[in-house]
């Protein structure tokens with residue numbers, strides 16, 4: 172019995188907010204959490220489990236990571252290289268479908284949260 | 298392409314009936330062969346059909362039971378799932394669970410007569426999977442492991458494909474249908490036949506007649522065997538590394554030791570591998586030194602399967618498409634990746650365009666042709682690497698350049714990247730060739746040619762061992 176990717180221990184940072192990235196990740200086993208560290212405190216935005224992606228924005232533009240991702244318990248994570256991904260969608264554009272769907276869910280999720288935030292103010296931040 | 302159009306004018310149009318060449322609700326498809334190509338085709342086609350509200354019925358004909366141990370349940374192969382295939386599957390949402398992956402691999406260890414050097418994956422991540430294609434070698438203990446082929450077949454089944462445990466022995470085609478026959482008298486009619494029988498089956502020969510003028514891919518003989526070493530010993534002597542041998546043995550293109558659970562798989566690829574070549578390799582010191590006391594253990598299981606060295610001409614006709622090894626594959630590398638790519642391209646064609654030869658020519662053939670053209674470049678790459686293998690002074694240069702790169706912390710490790718991509722099959726040969734033509738690569742190789750052959754050899758790096766001259 173063997174696993175793929177890299178193992179991260181509880182609390183270990185996989186992606187750091189503000190760093191530039193050129194790959195996306197897929198959780199193979201365990202859980203990770205997306206944390207906003209832009210203010211002084213950590214705000215956990217969401218928890219991701221097996222087969223979930225993160226860091227997908229870096230596939231489309233070489234931009235800074237917008238959140239920190241860290242392991243919750245022991246997590247195993249596989250890297251998807253930007254080059255491999257782009258080579259893949261060049262040959263088969265449907266390969267990007269799942270990534271695009273995930274991004275669109277995240278946008279609608281964030282839009283919902285933003286709407287709530289605007290109504291209730293910062294005290295009820297997620 | 299002009300040739301293919303001419304043939305279309307004479308052959309395909311006879312059968313072409315534009316309205317009858319797309320699948321409808323309830324259409325039936327026969328997939329002959331439930332190896333990786335057949336299962337992935339079924340899985341992707343059923344997914345695509347669902348996305349456009351199309352209700353299809355797929356029957357997969359496969360006589361093998363992948364739960365059997367030994368050759369009867371195995372589709373004979375090294376069992377390496379390349380980095381590029383793993384990443385594509387993960388992007389598709391296909392997760393290879395740990396009971397399918399026998400070992401995650403984080404490096405290659407290159408063995409040459411001039412030394413041994415390890416090439417590590419970035420961040421020592423396990424980016425390559427070693428799997429079994431069946432339920433393990435003949436003498437292995439019964440386990441709960443699931444083979445790669447069994448897992449994909451299960452995925453296709455869960456999506457709705459029906460498995461028929463029979464060997465197809467006949468195919469007849471009319472303008473509207475294809476009939477599949479089996480030795481026991483079973484027969485059934487379909488709108489499309491997908492041939493995924495690999496290169497080791499005679500089924501494709503049935504298609505090579507005047508009725509369906511398909512020419513099968515050419516093939517050559519390879520060798521695979523398994524050694525039982527036990528998990529602890531494998532950890533100690535081989536680790537999570539694929540051991541690759543670049544030796545000056547005529548006819549041998551590539552040999553690799555692939556550690557799995559309790560077993561190690563040896564794969565030899567080249568030009569018609571035979572007993573003499575196998576003996577020659579087994580006597581090589583670089584190979585023997587991988588085992589305790591320099592003694593090669595007895596073989597638990599072995600076979601001489603065939604591998605493609607060319608593409609079928611043409612891998613389709615009206616209502617027939619050849620995918621995976623039956624159609625084309627990458628030369629000596631990433632056959633499973635090519636099975637995935639051809640299976641998905643054929644599924645896209647069938648779901649969104651149609652099942653006529655014209656549809657396959659327009660939407661499926663470009664991928665096969667691209668693989669074929671890249672293989673021609675691959676042949677050139679292998680002939681150059683064959684030349685390097687032949688001459689000791691060039692082997693020294695390659696070894697020195699790789700070892701220096703692995704010991705240093707420079708971001709660009711040009712020789713290591715080229716070797717990694719040749720071993721893993723993760724990049725097209727065109728790209729690998731392009732990188733070897735880069736002036737910095739050439740300059741560095743020339744410098745290492747001089748330095749590696751003038752300086753006395755010395756210990757290069759913690760992970761590299763040079764051998765005496």
Ligand SMILES: Cc1cc2nc3c(=O)[nH]c(=O)nc-3n(C[C@H](O)[C@H](O)[C@H](O)COP(=O)(O)OP(=O)(O)OC[C@H]3O[C@@H](n4cnc5c(N)ncnc54)[C@H](O)[C@@H]3O)c2cc1C
Pocket residue numbers: 329330331332333334335358359360361372373374375376377378379463464465466493494495496497498499500519520521564565566602603604620621622623626630631632633634636
């Ligand atoms: C020595 C060697 C080592 C290799 N190592 C690797 C490697 O490490 N990594 C990699 O990616 N690739 C490797 N390959 C290539 C890889 O094995 C093939 O590319 C891959 O198996 C192709 O999949 P496929 O589904 O097209 O064919 P196959 O895997 O051959 O499957 C064909 C299936 O069709 C079935 N079948 C055949 N005839 C009939 C019939 N008449 N009716 C019904 N069913 C039928 C068979 O039982 C089989 O299950 C290797 C090949 C060789 C020879």
